[in-house]
Amino acid sequence: MTNPLFDLSGRVALVTGGGRGLGFGMAKALAQAGATVVINDLDAARVEGAMRTLAEAGLAAETAFFDLTDPAAVAAGVREVESRVGPIHILLNNAGIQRRHPFVEFPEEDWQAVIDLNLTAPFRVAKEVAKGMIARRAGKIINVASINAIVTRPTIPAYTASKGGIMLLTKSMAVEWAQHNIQANAIAPGYYDTEMTKALVENREFSEWVTGRVPAHRWGRPEDLGGTVVFLASDASNFVNGQLIVVDGGLTCSM
Numbered sequence: 001m002t003n004p005l006f007d008l009s010g011r012v013a014l015v016t017g018g019g020r021g022l023g024f025g026m027a028k029a030l031a032q033a034g035a036t037v038v039i040n041d042l043d044a045a046r047v048e049g050a051m052r053t054l055a056e057a058g059l060a061a062e063t064a065f066f067d068l069t070d071p072a073a074v075a076a077g078v079r080e081v082e083s084r085v086g087p088i089h090i091l092l093n094n095a096g097i098q099r100r101h102p103f104v105e106f107p108e109e110d111w112q113a114v115i116d117l118n119l120t121a122p123f124r125v126a127k128e129v130a131k132g133m134i135a136r137r138a139g140k141i142i143n144v145a146s147i148n149a150i151v152t153r154p155t156i157p158a159y160t161a162s163k164g165g166i167m168l169l170t171k172s173m174a175v176e177w178a179q180h181n182i183q184a185n186a187i188a189p190g191y192y193d194t195e196m197t198k199a200l201v202e203n204r205e206f207s208e209w210v211t212g213r214v215p216a217h218r219w220g221r222p223e224d225l226g227g228t229v230v231f232l233a234s235d236a237s238n239f240v241n242g243q244l245i246v247v248d249g250g251l252t253c254s255m
Helices: 021-032 044-056 071-084 108-136 157-180 195-202 204-213 222-233
Strands: 012-016 036-040 061-064 088-093 139-144 182-189 244-247
Touching: 012 021, 012 071, 012 108, 021 036, 021 044, 021 088, 021 222, 036 044, 044 061, 061 071, 071 088, 071 108, 088 108, 088 222, 108 139, 108 157, 108 182, 139 157, 139 222, 157 182, 182 222, 195 204, 222 244
Parallel strands: 012 036, 012 088, 036 061, 088 139, 139 182, 182 244
Antiparallel strands: none
8 A cells, every 4th residue: 555645646747957867757657656757858858758758657747848957948948847747846956967077177158057957947937837736725846956055076067056055045035934834955865877977987997986986886876766766756755855865875985
């Protein structure tokens, strides 16, 4: 018998960057728990593949094509989703990019692109979605941070800054919106085998470093985030607020 605390039936979940990788893995987990997921992505072919996979599994899903870096498009997109699909009960801010350069050579345009999508877009989408959540006095906001919010490596200053910002932005949401029965938390994945990390996975030296550091001796898989995201989206987490939950296989606690 399914524990009703984790049942998401009847709830609408907007997932940004949900067409592939970690976003799709988490969207699928939310749908398996009963939610109707709305996948936001600008790559039509990517979304088509994601939708086909969900449909073949008998899972409920819709699409929403709007640009997260455009304030007017976000406002209109959120209104359109709520009008067409229903009130958004769950927001999963997952969309993000990575750019790698030595710090002193880091281009301003790449810095800005990372900050715009990884940090400003979650602020923007949450601001719009929270308006309806406040009115309904219920909502779950889940922001995707990273272990790079707390530890870092060379060549990723913009990514680290954006994910550190997500950690504290989440706390700000939690403190301000808790009075409206809204819980905001963040997930911090470690190293996962996805399209975004393909170059690292295929780098033998780096991959051996990851599998050597992670106590389970493997890279994470998108489905490894499923339980955490369902927990944070469900009634089981109604008194969990403003937290950063690290899901890294133990990497950051291993010497």
